Amino acid sequence: xSAVAADRIGRPRITPRGVLGEVFAGYLxxxxxxxxxxxxxxxxxxxxxxxxxxIVTQDLVVxxxxxxxxxxxxxxxxxxxxxxxxxxxxxxxxxxxIKLVLALTTAYAxxxxxxxxxxxxxxxxxxxxxxxxxxxxxxxxTLIAGLGGVNTYWGIILPGLGxxxxxxxxxxxxxxxxxxxxxxxxxxxxxxxxxLLRIVAPVSAxxxxxxxxxxxxxxxxxxxxxxxxxxxxxxxxxxxGLTLLKNTEGDVxxxxxxxxxxxxxxxxxxxLFAFLQRYIVSGLTQGAVR
Amino acid sequence: MEPTLGVESALRAEPLRVPATGSRRxxxxxxxxxxxxxxxxxxxxxxxxxxxxxFCWRPVIQNVQYSLLxxxxxxxxxxxxxxxxxxxxxTGEGGKVLLTTLVFTVATVGGxxxxxxxxxxxxxxxxxxxxxxxxxxxxxxxxxxxxxxxxWMFIFDPTFGVLSIILKHLGAAVPQWFTDPSLSLAMICxxxxxKNLGYCAVIYLAGLQSIPSDVLEAAAIDGAGxxxxxWRISFPLLSPTTFFLLVTTMLSxxxxxxxxxxxxxxxxxxxxxxxxxxVQAFGGYNRAGYSSALATILFVILMVVTLxxxxxxxxxxxxx
Numbered sequence: 001x002s003a004v005a006a007d008r009i010g011r012p013r014i015t016p017r018g019v020l021g022e023v024f025a026g027y028l029x030x031x032x033x034x035x036x037x038x039x040x041x042x043x044x045x046x047x048x049x050x051x052x053x054x055i056v057t058q059d060l061v062v063x064x065x066x067x068x069x070x071x072x073x074x075x076x077x078x079x080x081x082x083x084x085x086x087x088x089x090x091x092x093x094x095x096x097x098i099k100l101v102l103a104l105t106t107a108y109a110x111x112x113x114x115x116x117x118x119x120x121x122x123x124x125x126x127x128x129x130x131x132x133x134x135x136x137x138x139x140x141x142t143l144i145a146g147l148g149g150v151n152t153y154w155g156i157i158l159p160g161l162g163x164x165x166x167x168x169x170x171x172x173x174x175x176x177x178x179x180x181x182x183x184x185x186x187x188x189x190x191x192x193x194x195x196l197l198r199i200v201a202p203v204s205a206x207x208x209x210x211x212x213x214x215x216x217x218x219x220x221x222x223x224x225x226x227x228x229x230x231x232x233x234x235x236x237x238x239x240x241g242l243t244l245l246k247n248t249e250g251d252v253x254x255x256x257x258x259x260x261x262x263x264x265x266x267x268x269x270x271x272l273f274a275f276l277q278r279y280i281v282s283g284l285t286q287g288a289v290r
Numbered sequence: 291m292e293p294t295l296g297v298e299s300a301l302r303a304e305p306l307r308v309p310a311t312g313s314r315r316x317x318x319x320x321x322x323x324x325x326x327x328x329x330x331x332x333x334x335x336x337x338x339x340x341x342x343x344x345f346c347w348r349p350v351i352q353n354v355q356y357s358l359l360x361x362x363x364x365x366x367x368x369x370x371x372x373x374x375x376x377x378x379x380x381t382g383e384g385g386k387v388l389l390t391t392l393v394f395t396v397a398t399v400g401g402x403x404x405x406x407x408x409x410x411x412x413x414x415x416x417x418x419x420x421x422x423x424x425x426x427x428x429x430x431x432x433x434x435x436x437x438x439x440x441x442w443m444f445i446f447d448p449t450f451g452v453l454s455i456i457l458k459h460l461g462a463a464v465p466q467w468f469t470d471p472s473l474s475l476a477m478i479c480x481x482x483x484x485k486n487l488g489y490c491a492v493i494y495l496a497g498l499q500s501i502p503s504d505v506l507e508a509a510a511i512d513g514a515g516x517x518x519x520x521w522r523i524s525f526p527l528l529s530p531t532t533f534f535l536l537v538t539t540m541l542s543x544x545x546x547x548x549x550x551x552x553x554x555x556x557x558x559x560x561x562x563x564x565x566x567x568x569v570q571a572f573g574g575y576n577r578a579g580y581s582s583a584l585a586t587i588l589f590v591i592l593m594v595v596t597l598x599x600x601x602x603x604x605x606x607x608x609x610x
Binding site for chain 2: 025026029034037041043056057059060103106113114115125130132134136158217242259261269270277
């Protein structure tokens with residue numbers, strides 16, 4: 001689409017100046033940008049398979065002289081990786097599932113159910129976007145600690161459950177749905193629950209995928225709150241546990257171990273992104289609220 | 291504000307009202323459908339609203355209350371000190387912390403937006419490989435700050451980092467990223483920009499693609515060169531996008547905690563407001579009252595930025 005536009009505006013295509021321009025203002029920066037993004041991640045993966053000797057050197061060792069999974073074993077010995085992974089997975093899946101349901105029902109109510117002051121309520125929900133974990137840190141900590149939520153799954157999940165991002169995206173989408181769709185169902189005597197489940201949800205599948213994926217990624221990456229509310233190793237999530245690796249690092253030969261840890265937290269998201277980026281990008285750029 | 295009173299008060303109020311309306315000609319808001327909708331709304335939206343009140347609204351208000359106390363986290367006793375915590379901040383470390391926050395915000399917002407725009411202009415040429423490059427540069431945006439921080443910590447390591455090794459081979463001096471406070475800040479900014487520029491590029495690209503091509507064609511026919519077309523047409527038409535990005539990247543940079551905690555937890559050069567909130571309460575000082583005062587200041591800053599955004603969204607509606 002943009003290629004057509006560029007061609008139409010540009011001068012005749014095949015001139016030496018045009019070709020040079022294409023290379024220097026087009027391909028070169030494009031390749032450079034891709035490399036700047038990709039190389040650090042590639043370096044992380046390569047380094048995680050290196051023996052310490054490849055790190056503790058003043059020479060540039062690009063590929064491991066000897067591919068080894070020692071770093072992963074060392075990391076697992078220092079912190080219980082399978083357990084951290086399991087904790088992260090449980091918190092991500094449970095948290096994201098509840099948030100998805102809450103966002104769906106809230107947005108449905110805001111759009112299709114009659115209630116006074118809906119706009120004010122919506123504005124009140126959006127305030128949540130303005131309150132990051134740093135701001136709510138101490139009051140939420142004292143409340144959750146008082147309820148006995150320190151070092152528990154529910155203590156990690158609960159404060160983040162109120163969802164403004166998903167509500168916002170679903171609301172936008174629902175407002176664009178044709179009114180006839182639901183009026184027909186109402187004539188047939190379908191209640192709100194049936195309408196949400198049988199009509200609205202199925203036609204909103206792409207938005208559901210978007211909200212689900214963005215929420216999953218955010219829950220997975222979440223760091224500050226789990227860091228504060230968890231002290232016991234066996235309840236830590238991956239990002240929090242990785243900090244532990246950093247703290248136990250005695251010498252720099254621990255770098256492959258740290259890279260192994262980074263791989264475990266980064267690569268699952270990279271894979272998810274590679275296959276489903278269409279949904280993730282649209283969700284994060286639409287209205288761009290978190 | 292009435293609807294935000296919470297589920298309980300609304301539930302309590304309803305049964306009282308119903309018997310009072312015996313006649314057939316009920317007011318509209320009490321028709322059967324309306325009444326049923328009332329309950330449905332509470333069931334559907336109530337839990338989410340309740341959670342937001344409990345974990346977003348309440349903390350903001352409670353922070354203000356805590357910020358007036360000299361209170362050690364976990365201590366049963368607290369002493370009222372009025373605005374003492376605020377006075378201490380603004381007469382003490384406040385100036386430096388706010389300056390660091392300002393430098394960090396300006397550098398990261400400016401950096402990711404300028405580079406993002408340049409990248410978007412390149413992506414907008416529609417040459418081969420654009421789709422792949424677009425996804426690739428966006429990818430860091432979705433990755434964990436903790437993971438990203440660890441990776442860059444290794445790259446920047448003055449002894450064994452790949453950057454230092456390359457610099458040494460080139461005969462250049464190796465910057466002491468972790469010990470020099472201003473270099474620490476620069477390093478954090480670089481990584482933050484690396485992670486966020488793809489987001490800016492993708493948003494700018496969408497903005498560029500929404501510019502009608504006939505306007506640009508007409509300017510080209512009139513003899514306006516590429517440079518002139520950009521500054522006179524594209525850039526002004528992108529102003530809503532620019533403003534939008536300005537606000538969103540500012541909000542995310544004002545919340546940048548993870549990177550600092552991982553890469554330079556003890557450096558005085560990267561002690562920004564958002565990090566200080568954590569350090570004061572959970573970094574060994576346990577100063578909950580003081581930290582709450584910092585959180586309140588942070589919230590006020592975020593609120594001002596968000597109000598700007600709201601104004602902007604209204605403007606954008608008129609624009610389109």
